[in-house]
Each structure stands twice: as C-alpha cells, then as structure tokens.
Amino acid sequence: GAVVSQHPSRVICKSGTSVKIECRSLDFQATTMFWYRQFPKQSLMLMATSNEGSKATYEQGVEKDKFLINHASLTLSTLTVTSAHPEDSSFYICSASSGLGTGLFGTQYFGPGTRLLVL
Amino acid sequence: GIQVEQSPPDLILQEGANSTLRCNFSDSVNNLQWFHQNPWGQLINLFYIPSGTKQNGRLSATTVATERYSLLYISSSQTTDSGVYFCAVVRPGGGNKLTFGTGTQLKVEL
Numbered sequence: 080g081a082v083v084s085q086h087p088s089r090v091i092c093k094s095g096t097s098v099k100i101e102c103r104s105l106d107f108q109a110t111t112m113f114w115y116r117q118f119p120k121q122s123l124m125l126m127a128t129s130n131e132g133s134k135a136t137y138e139q140g141v142e143k144d145k146f147l148i149n150h151a152s153l154t155l156s157t158l159t160v161t162s163a164h165p166e167d168s169s170f171y172i173c174s175a176s177s178g179l180g181t182g183l184f185g186t187q188y189f190g191p192g193t194r195l196l197v198l
Numbered sequence: 199g200i201q202v203e204q205s206p207p208d209l210i211l212q213e214g215a216n217s218t219l220r221c222n223f224s225d226s227v228n229n230l231q232w233f234h235q236n237p238w239g240q241l242i243n244l245f246y247i248p249s250g251t252k253q254n255g256r257l258s259a260t261t262v263a264t265e266r267y268s269l270l271y272i273s274s275s276q277t278t279d280s281g282v283y284f285c286a287v288v289r290p291g292g293g294n295k296l297t298f299g300t301g302t303q304l305k306v307e308l
Contacts, residue, residue, distance in 0.1 A: 123296075125297070176294060181229075186243070187294065
C-alpha cells in the first residue's frame with residue numbers, strides 16, 4: 080500500500096514551453112502533497128506544499144507564477160513549469176500524506192520522480 | 199533555518215563491511231527520518247526516529263535528540279545498499295515540512 084506515482088518519468092522540452100508533471104496517490108487519499116526539486120549531486124529542496132482544494136504554499140525563493148501547483152482532488156496534484164528554461168532542468172519529486180502514520184502529521188510517501196531536461 | 203549536515207559525504211565499502219553514517223542538526227526537531235535514494239532516484243523510508251534506537255534487519259538507527267544528532271548503522275553491506283542516504287527533520291511548528299540533510303553517497307563494491 081501507500082504508492083505514489085508520477086508522470087512522466089522523463090521529459091525533454093524546448094526552452095520557452097510549459098511542462099506539466101502529475102503526482103498521484105494510487106491507494107490512499109492524500110490531504111497534503113509536497114513538491115521537491117533535486118539538482119544533480121545535491122539534496123532535495125522543498126518547493127511547495129499543497130492541500131486539497133487550497134492554494135499551494137511556496138517556500139521562500141520559489142516563483143509561484145513559474146511553478147504552478149494544482150491539488151484538485153485527494154489523489155492528484157500537478158506541477159506546471161511555465162516558460163521553462165535550461166536552468167529549470169532538474170529532478171522533480173512529489174510526496175503525499177494522508178495525515179496518518181508516523182509523526183504528528185503522518186507519513187510522507189514519495190513518488191519516483193520526474194527528470195526534466197530543457198534544451 | 200535549520201541546518202542538517204551529514205557525514206561522510208562519500209563512502210566506498212567492500213561488500214560485507216559495516217558502516218556508520220551521521221546526521222547533525224542545528225536545532226531541536228519534532229521528527230527525524232532516514233531515507234535511502236536508490237540509483238534510479240526513488241526515495242525509500244528507512245526509519246522514523248525522533249529519539250531512541252530502532253533496528254530493521256541489517257540497518258539500525260539511533261537519535262540523541264538532546265545532542266542533536268542521529269546515526270544510521272549498516273551492517274554486512276551489500277551492493278544493493280548503494281545509493282544516497284538522507285536524513286530529514288521537521289522543526290517544531292514546521293507542520294510536516296521535511297528539511298533534508300546534505301546526504302551520504304554510498305557505493306558498495308564486490
């Protein structure tokens with residue numbers, strides 16, 4: 080149980096185009112989803128937190144107009160990278176939590192990630 | 199914000215060897231977790247361990263919250279243990295937001 084999927088797993092796009100990444104919780108309802116970015120040989124950095132039906136909360140330094148997040152249902156969140164540029168090339172990882180499990184706010188289950196390459 | 203430093207940054211082991219990975223954090227935390235990121239990028243939960251000691255097979259972890267560090271022990275390492283190990287913490291009042299450490303890149307060789 081507690082499986083999170085991401086689609087696509089890899090995407091290559093031209094500079095200036097927009098790319099949408101989907102994150103789905105397959106067997107549980109995710110009240111909260113998180114989006115992370117990981118550059119090569121670096122750690123994961125939290126970009127934003129989204130609760131179903133609410134606007135996402137972005138971390139300091141993350142452009143909310145560039146990284147659009149929609150959490151329209153309890154099983155789906157999307158991240159759209161608008162007008163992508165080569166510096167947006169990275170590994171994007173989502174996680175989802177139902178509020179249950181370990182800790183005060185539940186266990187986060189991680190998706191397999193999406194590799195974005197902007198040419 | 200909170201700083202989470204891991205050591206060593208890189209580690210190469212022969213199969214069968216034991217190792218200890220360390221995670222130091224700069225402030226008190228509500229939650230500490232250890233993850234393994236496999237070579238394909240998938241993060242795998244290893245331990246939820248805000249304090250105390252836990253064991254799961256060849257892996258065990260100890261967190262001394264009062265001294266702001268956690269240790270991950272890997273015994274009888276196998277090539278499948280290769281990858282990056284991260285600790286991640288949640289600050290008091292931080293909801294469920296994880297701050298990841300700098301990571302330890304582990305390579306286990308035959």
